[in-house]
Amino acid sequence: MKDNDVCIRPIRKQSHFIEYTLTFSVIIWFIILVMAPVYGILREVIRNGAGIFIDSISSPAAIHSFKLTFWITVTAIFINTIFGVMLALVFVKQDFRGKIFLEGLVDLPFAVSPVVAGFMFIMLFGPNGWLGSWFGSYNIKIIYALPGMVIATLFVTLPFVAREVMPVLAEYGIEQEEAAYILGASKWQTFWKVTLPSIKWGLVYGITLTFARSIGEFGAVLVVSGSIINKTQTATLHIHQQFTDFNYAGAFTASLILAVLSFSILIIMKCVYKRKEKGYRWA
Amino acid sequence: MSVNKGDLTLRSLSLFYIGMLIILPILAITSEAFKGGLQNLWANIVSTQALYSFRLTLIAAFIIVLINIFTGTATAWVLVRYRFPLKDLMDALIDLPFAIPTVVTGIMLVTLYGPMSAAGGFLERRGIEIMFAKPGIILALLFVTFPFIVRSVQPVLLEMEPDMEEAAKTLGATPFTTFRRVVLPTLAPSILTGAALSFSRALGEFGSIAIVAGNIPMKTQVASVYIYGEIESCNNQGALGLSVVLLFFSFAVLTFMNILQARSRRYER
Numbered sequence: 001m002k003d004n005d006v007c008i009r010p011i012r013k014q015s016h017f018i019e020y021t022l023t024f025s026v027i028i029w030f031i032i033l034v035m036a037p038v039y040g041i042l043r044e045v046i047r048n049g050a051g052i053f054i055d056s057i058s059s060p061a062a063i064h065s066f067k068l069t070f071w072i073t074v075t076a077i078f079i080n081t082i083f084g085v086m087l088a089l090v091f092v093k094q095d096f097r098g099k100i101f102l103e104g105l106v107d108l109p110f111a112v113s114p115v116v117a118g119f120m121f122i123m124l125f126g127p128n129g130w131l132g133s134w135f136g137s138y139n140i141k142i143i144y145a146l147p148g149m150v151i152a153t154l155f156v157t158l159p160f161v162a163r164e165v166m167p168v169l170a171e172y173g174i175e176q177e178e179a180a181y182i183l184g185a186s187k188w189q190t191f192w193k194v195t196l197p198s199i200k201w202g203l204v205y206g207i208t209l210t211f212a213r214s215i216g217e218f219g220a221v222l223v224v225s226g227s228i229i230n231k232t233q234t235a236t237l238h239i240h241q242q243f244t245d246f247n248y249a250g251a252f253t254a255s256l257i258l259a260v261l262s263f264s265i266l267i268i269m270k271c272v273y274k275r276k277e278k279g280y281r282w283a
Numbered sequence: 284m285s286v287n288k289g290d291l292t293l294r295s296l297s298l299f300y301i302g303m304l305i306i307l308p309i310l311a312i313t314s315e316a317f318k319g320g321l322q323n324l325w326a327n328i329v330s331t332q333a334l335y336s337f338r339l340t341l342i343a344a345f346i347i348v349l350i351n352i353f354t355g356t357a358t359a360w361v362l363v364r365y366r367f368p369l370k371d372l373m374d375a376l377i378d379l380p381f382a383i384p385t386v387v388t389g390i391m392l393v394t395l396y397g398p399m400s401a402a403g404g405f406l407e408r409r410g411i412e413i414m415f416a417k418p419g420i421i422l423a424l425l426f427v428t429f430p431f432i433v434r435s436v437q438p439v440l441l442e443m444e445p446d447m448e449e450a451a452k453t454l455g456a457t458p459f460t461t462f463r464r465v466v467l468p469t470l471a472p473s474i475l476t477g478a479a480l481s482f483s484r485a486l487g488e489f490g491s492i493a494i495v496a497g498n499i500p501m502k503t504q505v506a507s508v509y510i511y512g513e514i515e516s517c518n519n520q521g522a523l524g525l526s527v528v529l530l531f532f533s534f535a536v537l538t539f540m541n542i543l544q545a546r547s548r549r550y551e552r
Contacts, residue, residue: 026361040395090297111533113487115507120308216384219489236386255390262382
C-alpha cells in the first residue's frame with residue numbers, strides 16, 4: 001500500500017488475514033459446489049469402463065436422441081438468428097408506440113419456468129388450443145411432435161441473439177450506414193457490407209448462447225414432446241428416461257457427452273467474449 | 284421519423300414473431316386458466332398439494348438467494364481484488380453451471396451424493412439424506428444459480444475506483460466499516476439484480492430438481508415438478524393454477540429488474 005506522509009491518523013496496518021481467509025473459503029466453496037459434481041460423473045463413467053461407455057452411446061435410442069437434438073438446435077439457431085437480428089434492428093433503429101413494452105417481453109423467456117413455457121404451447125397448439133384446432137383440421141400435429149419441440153426451443157432461446165446484438169447496434173450508431181446510403185448503396189447492400197460486419201461478434205456470441213441452451217433444454221421440450229422413444233426424445237430427454245428406468249450407466253454416459261459438449265461451448269464463448277466489448281455475458 | 288416500406292415490413296415481422304411465440308401463448312394459458320372461473324382457479328392454487336409445493340419452492344428460493352448473496356459477492360470480490368494461483372481458470376469456470384444442461388447437473392449431483400456414492404453413503408449412515416430429500420433441492424439450486432450474483436457484481440467491482448476506499452482508510456475506518464459504508468452501497472444494485480435473477484431461476488427450475496429430488500408429494504415436490512405431474516396425469520386444471528402464479532412471479536421479477544436498471548441509469552447521468 002502507498003505511504004502517505006501528510007496523514008495525521010495512522011493508516012491501519014495492512015493485514016493479510018481477511019484476504020487469505022476469504023480467498024480460501026471462496027475456493028473451497030467453489031470446489032465443493034461446482035467442481036465436485038464434475039468429478040463425480042467423470043469417476044462414475046471411468047469406473048464403468050470403456051465397454052459400457054461404447055454400448056451406451058451406440059444404442060439406437062441414444063444415437064437417435066443426439067441426432068434429434070442436433071437438428072432441433074440447427075433449426076433453432078437458423079430461425080432465431082434471422083429473427084433475433086431483425087428484432088434488434090427494429091428495437092434499436094425504430095421508434096413506435098408500445099416499443100418499450102415489447103422490448104420487455106423479449107426478456108420473458110429468461111424468467112419463465114420451462115415447464116410453464118411448454119404448458120403455454122400445449123394450451124395454444126394442443127388439440128383443443130386456439131391454433132392447434134386450426135392446424136388439426138389440416139392434419140398437422142404440433143404438440144407431441146417435432147414442430148412443437150422446435151417451437152419450445154425457439155421460445156427459450158429467443159432473447160439470446162436479439163439481446164446480444166442490440167447493445168452493439170446501439171453503440172455503433174448510424175453514421176456509417178448513412179454514409180453508405182448517400183454513396184448510393186441500397187438498403188440491402190448497406191446491411192450486408194456495413195451493419196453485419198459491425199455486429200459480427202455480438203451475433204456470434206448470441207448464436208453460441210442459443211446453441212448451448214438448445215442442446216441443454218429439457219423442461220419445455222419434455223412437456224410438449226411426450227418423450228416418445230426413438231421419435232420425440234432429445235438427448236436430455238433420453239438421459240431422463242434412462243435415469244427413471246434405473247439404467248444409470250446409460251444416463252451417466254450420455255450426461256458426460258453433453259457435459260463435454262457444453263464445456264467446449266463455454267471455451268468457445270470465452271474466446272469470442274474477448275473479441276467483443278459490449279453486451280451481456282450470459283442471460 | 285418517416286416510416287418507409289422496408290422498416291414497416293421488419294416491424295410487422297418482428298411483431299408477428301413476438302406475437303406468435305410470446306404474446307399468444309401467454310394469452311392462451313391465462314384465458315384457459317380463468318375460463319373455469321376465479322373460484323375454480325383459486326381452489327386449484329390452494330389445494331393442499333399445490334400449496335405445499337409452492338411453499339417449498341418459495342422457501343428454497345429464499346434460502347439459496349440468501350446464501351448466494353454472501354457467496355456470490357465474496358467470489359466476485361476475491362476474483363477482482365486478490366491474486367491466487369489458477370485464478371483465471373476459476374474465473375472461466377464460474378459460468379460452467381450456465382453451460383451445463385440442467386438434467387446433467389442433476390445426474391452429476393446423483394453420482395456425487397447418491398446412496399451408492401462414497402459421500403452419499405457416508406452421510407446416509409449418519410442419517411443425513413441429500414438425494415430425494417430437501418437438501419438435494421437446495422444443492423441443485425445453489426449449483427444452477429451460482430454464477431448470477433458473481434457475474435452481475437464482478438463488472439461493477441472492476442470499474443470501481445479505489446480512491447473512495449483509500450480515503451475511508453486514511454480517515455481511520457476499519458476494513459469492515461469501509462466495506463459496509465463505502466463498497467456495499469455501490470455494489471447493492473448489482474447484488475440485487477443477481478439476487479432477482481437467482482430467485483426467478485430458483486422458482487422455475489425443473490430439470491435438475493426432477494432428477495435430484497424425485498417426485499414425492501408433500502416432501503420434495505416443488506412447483507414446477509407439481510405442474511409437470513399434473514400435465515402428465517392429464518389434469519390441466521390443476522396445472523393451470525400454479526402456472527399462472529409462476530407466470531405472475533416472472534412478470535414481477537422482470538418489472539423489478541427494469542425499475543432497478545432505470546434507477547441505476549439515472550444515477551449514471
